[in-house]
Amino acid sequence: MEVAKVTDVTRVYKVGEVETHALNGVSLSIEAGEFTALVGPSGSGKTTLLQLLGCLDQPTSGKVFINGKDVTQLNRNQRADLRKGAIGFVFQFFALIPTLTAYENIEMPLLLLGKKPSERRQRVMELLDAVGMAERAHHRPDQLSGGEQQRVAVARALAPHPLMILADEPTANLDTDNGRQVMQIMQKLNQETKTTFIFATHDPRVIQYAQRVVTLRDGKIVDDGNGK
Amino acid sequence: MINYFRLAYRNLGRNRRRSALSALALGLGVALLLLMAGFFEGEMRSAMESSLRLQSGHLQVRPVGYEEDKLSLAWEDLIENPEQVAAQIATLEAVADAAPRLMASGILTVRDEAVGVQVLGVDPASASNAPYREGLLSGSFLEADDREGILIGRPLAEALGLSAGSKVNLLVNTSDGLVNEQAFVVRGVYSTATPTLDKLVVLMPLAKTQTITGAQNRASIIFVLLKDREQAPVVAQAIQGKNIEVKTWQELNQLLIETENFSNAYLLLLNLIVLGVTATVIVNTLVMAVFERTREVGILAAIGMKGRQIMTLFLAEAGFLALGGIGFGLPIGWALCAYFGKKGFYIGDLGITGMAFGERIYTYLTLEAASSLLITALILTLLASLYPAILAARLEPVEALHGKN
Numbered sequence: 246m247e248v249a250k251v252t253d254v255t256r257v258y259k260v261g262e263v264e265t266h267a268l269n270g271v272s273l274s275i276e277a278g279e280f281t282a283l284v285g286p287s288g289s290g291k292t293t294l295l296q297l298l299g300c301l302d303q304p305t306s307g308k309v310f311i312n313g314k315d316v317t318q319l320n321r322n323q324r325a326d327l328r329k330g331a332i333g334f335v336f337q338f339f340a341l342i343p344t345l346t347a348y349e350n351i352e353m354p355l356l357l358l359g360k361k362p363s364e365r366r367q368r369v370m371e372l373l374d375a376v377g378m379a380e381r382a383h384h385r386p387d388q389l390s391g392g393e394q395q396r397v398a399v400a401r402a403l404a405p406h407p408l409m410i411l412a413d414e415p416t417a418n419l420d421t422d423n424g425r426q427v428m429q430i431m432q433k434l435n436q437e438t439k440t441t442f443i444f445a446t447h448d449p450r451v452i453q454y455a456q457r458v459v460t461l462r463d464g465k466i467v468d469d470g471n472g473k
Numbered sequence: 474m475i476n477y478f479r480l481a482y483r484n485l486g487r488n489r490r491r492s493a494l495s496a497l498a499l500g501l502g503v504a505l506l507l508l509m510a511g512f513f514e515g516e517m518r519s520a521m522e523s524s525l526r527l528q529s530g531h532l533q534v535r536p537v538g539y540e541e542d543k544l545s546l547a548w549e550d551l552i553e554n555p556e557q558v559a560a561q562i563a564t565l566e567a568v569a570d571a572a573p574r575l576m577a578s579g580i581l582t583v584r585d586e587a588v589g590v591q592v593l594g595v596d597p598a599s600a601s602n603a604p605y606r607e608g609l610l611s612g613s614f615l616e617a618d619d620r621e622g623i624l625i626g627r628p629l630a631e632a633l634g635l636s637a638g639s640k641v642n643l644l645v646n647t648s649d650g651l652v653n654e655q656a657f658v659v660r661g662v663y664s665t666a667t668p669t670l671d672k673l674v675v676l677m678p679l680a681k682t683q684t685i686t687g688a689q690n691r692a693s694i695i696f697v698l699l700k701d702r703e704q705a706p707v708v709a710q711a712i713q714g715k716n717i718e719v720k721t722w723q724e725l726n727q728l729l730i731e732t733e734n735f736s737n738a739y740l741l742l743l744n745l746i747v748l749g750v751t752a753t754v755i756v757n758t759l760v761m762a763v764f765e766r767t768r769e770v771g772i773l774a775a776i777g778m779k780g781r782q783i784m785t786l787f788l789a790e791a792g793f794l795a796l797g798g799i800g801f802g803l804p805i806g807w808a809l810c811a812y813f814g815k816k817g818f819y820i821g822d823l824g825i826t827g828m829a830f831g832e833r834i835y836t837y838l839t840l841e842a843a844s845s846l847l848i849t850a851l852i853l854t855l856l857a858s859l860y861p862a863i864l865a866a867r868l869e870p871v872e873a874l875h876g877k878n
Contacts, residue, residue, distance in 0.1 A: 301775060302871040322779050329777020336874065340772045344483035354776045356476050401776070 247313070248408045248441050249275040249298050254307030256293050256464075267293040268304070269464035275409065275443060280435045282455035283445040289461040291445035292413055298443065299332050299411045300324040312408055329357050333402025335412035335431075335444075339394035341386040347397045348373065348382040354404045372400035376430055392423025399430060409441035416451050428454045477782070481789035484762065492794060495758040499798025500805070502751040503850055506744050507806025510846055511814065511836030513740050517733045519831045521726060523667045526604045527674075529725035531705050532697035534562065534571075537718050539693070544578045544591065546648040546686050551575075552717060555692035556596075562697060562712060567704045572599035573692035575682045579645040581625075581675060583633045590629070590675045592645055594682025594692070601696050604665045605676055612637025612661025615678050622660035622678070626671025628822065630662045637661050643675070648687040655685060666831050668822035748850050752857035755794050759787055759861035763868075770865050771873030780866035787865050791858030795851050803847065810838040 256268040268290045275281060275298075283291040296302040297309050300316050309316050311331060316324060333354075334340070341350045351372055355365045373379040376396040386394050395415060402410045412431070416424035432454050435442045444451070452458060460468035485492040525531060535541075536550055545551075552558060555573030562571040575594035580587050595602055597615040605624060606614050615622055623643070630636060639659045647653050657677075665671055683689055699708060705721040712719045723730065763770070770783055778786075817833035 296871050299775070301874070302869075325774065325777050325779045328775060334775045336772075338768070340768075340775075340874075342480070342769060342772065344480065344487065353773075357777050357782075 246277045247274055248277045248311070249273075249443075250308075250310040251294070251297060251304075252308045252310070254294075254297060254304045254309065256290075256297065256302070257305045266464050268297070270307075271461075271464070271466055272307075273459060273466060273469070275441060277408070277441055278435070278439045279441050279443070279457055280432060280455055281441075281443045281457040281459060282452050283443065283459050283461060284447060284452055285461035285467075286447060288463075290464040291447075291461055293464075294461065295411045295413050295443065295445050298409075299334060300328050329354065330405050331408045333405070333407040333410040333440075335395065335398045335402050335410060335415045337414035337417045339386065339391060339398060339418070341394055341397055341401070343386050346383045346385055347378055347389065347393075347400075350386070350397055351401045351404050354401060358405055368404060369400075372403055375403075375434060376400045390423070391419050392426055395419060395423070395427045396430060399427065399434070403434060403438070403440065406438075407440065409443060412442065412444035414446055414448075415444055416446070416448055421450070424448070424450065477786050477789050478793075481786055481793055484766075484786075484790055485793055491758055491761075492797075495755050496794050496797035496801060498754040499748075499751040499795060499850065499854065500801030502747045503799055503802025503846065504806035504809065506747055506846055506850075507802070507838060507843060508809045508813070508836065509743060510740060510842040511806075511810035511838040512818070512834060513736050514839055514842055515814070515837040516830065516834045517729070517736060518837050519834060520729055521733075523665065523670075523831055524726050524729060525702070525722055527665055527667060527670055529720075529722050530601065530696040531699040531702045531722045532709055532712070533720045533725060534558065534695035534697065534712060534714070534717055535693065535720065537716050539718075541576075541693075544576050544646070544693070546577055546646055546688055547650075548648055548688070548691060551648075551688055551691035551693060552695065553691055555690070555695060558714070558717075559695045562695060565708060565711060567699050567701065567708050568697060569700045570600040570698045572596045572601045572696050573679060574694050574696045575679055575686065575688055575691070576693045577645050577682065577686045577688075579643050579675070581629070581633070582642045582644065583635060583639070586633055588629065588633065589673075590643075591673050592643070592677055592682060592686075593674050594677050594679040594686075596679050599696075601698050602676075605663045608663045608665045610662045610664055612659065615660060615676060617678055617680060619660065619678050620681055620684075621656070621658050623657045624661045624663050624676035625659055626674060627662055627664040628668050628672035629675075630659070632672065635659050635662070643685075645685050647685075648689075648691075653685050653687070666833060668832050669830060672822070744846060744849055745853070748853045749857075751798070751850075752854045755791055755798075755854055756857045756860055758794070759791060759858055760864065762790070763787070763861050763865045766865075767868060767873050768876045770868050771870050771875075774868070774870035774873060783868075784859075784862040784866040787862035788855060788858055791855055791862070792851070795854035798854075799847050799850055803843075807838065807843075810836045814838075 251273050254268055254271045258265045285291050297304055348369055351369045352365050373382050376399055378396055431442055539550055559571040559573050577592045579590050579592045581590045597617050641657055643657050644652050644654045709719040709721050813836040817835040819833050821832055
């Protein structure tokens, strides 16, 4: 089943009189349960493609479909609603809310979805266990290591049972051990929950985990093949 | 919803000093404005009370067309057989006291000094003289049959170096348009704590005033005090008579009522200015917070928080700051009002004629004034905070995630 598709998408950024083509006629289809890496050098368009798939941005032209729905027709609030239930994010910087504990950070998307307290508690504890952070549930981000924070971010992304999780350079700020742990957790969760993972990276150690590797260069897909 | 408040509360705790200083600014503004509200209310209440007790009473019965500023003694401007009229009015259930008063202008001379005064002829036995009787500082009160005695106010006594027992000359206008002069003895010195009146009013027994002015058995007004002043319009309807009119305290204190309305408008303007400034401090704090937390707003938007929810979050922070400021300012303002309500501010003689301002203002804070100020502070702060809240809500997620605002 196709969870995401982009068709002939371009994204042009205009700064003053200067136009930059971040994506140039990209088409891509993502099937449910994929563990896909978007690779390519800096400026190749990986992050821009992730942002479009994540409904964080709108293409200059072309179509983006999530679960068969054309999201380019959605307004800001409708896209927020879609993100809330269907898309999880893991960012390069450890994007946790600093005033909330690990538990509360994971709980946040569930609060936005209006889940009942008992449901929230059960889901958060389940995810804390899944990422090995149950012991650190009530620590705030500044009391956690980078690897621990990223594990919490993965758990938060998974909290609403999303269709797909988009991870932008998830290991870029981690040392080798922590990077490996995070990738192994993501891989394990992909296999266990069948959640689709798409991650942008240029780290060869990360690429080895991918089932599918999509290579971008200068805003175009230049290769789409198997990773392993 | 409760989780927005939890998040908002914790956000404020990130920079405790900045949050505390913002709330403090609002708190000090609120405390100051509560004191100002108490000051204005106290001033107006005191002026009204003084006027009711000393000048207007709750009702005045007077000849049709009587002009109080002219202090006319022409017989057609006076009430005949005033004691009889007063006695009739006093039989009404709602009336506490009704007494005739005769007013005349005069000049008090001592040695080579002369001062313009208003002679107030009163029935010494009347209960409506209580402010003068209770305010007697030295000497004794007037007797009805006293033919030479007068009472003078403290400012006049001090200005002319007079005391109980001093002799003075008094020149008084008469009903036939001439003047009459006679030597009098100061029986006593009083203070009603209303310098404007105390330096002007010379009390004299009614009978003597009628004699010296040639008014004979006439008076300028019947001064009426009621058990409940709100009954004034009803009682005024009940008093009917040929060639007389009845004025209620509201009609007689029109200037004071208008002044009170003006002072309320002035106070409202002052509130808006001060609260506007303090709200700016809070807005500034929140704008800084939006810039500092741009990436965080991006994260919240990415996980599905809508613009209005982000707005609610920042408004909740503004609400906490406002409530903190109010919580700090309210007890301080209340305590200041309580203190100056007991001790009072000494303002002396404001030199304003036509209104009976006391020499000391005792602050009086009403629940209505306090609650309206606090609600205004909260609403104004929230309204002003809409700007940073909208600023945060309108951030594009993708740009906010990169820290661009």
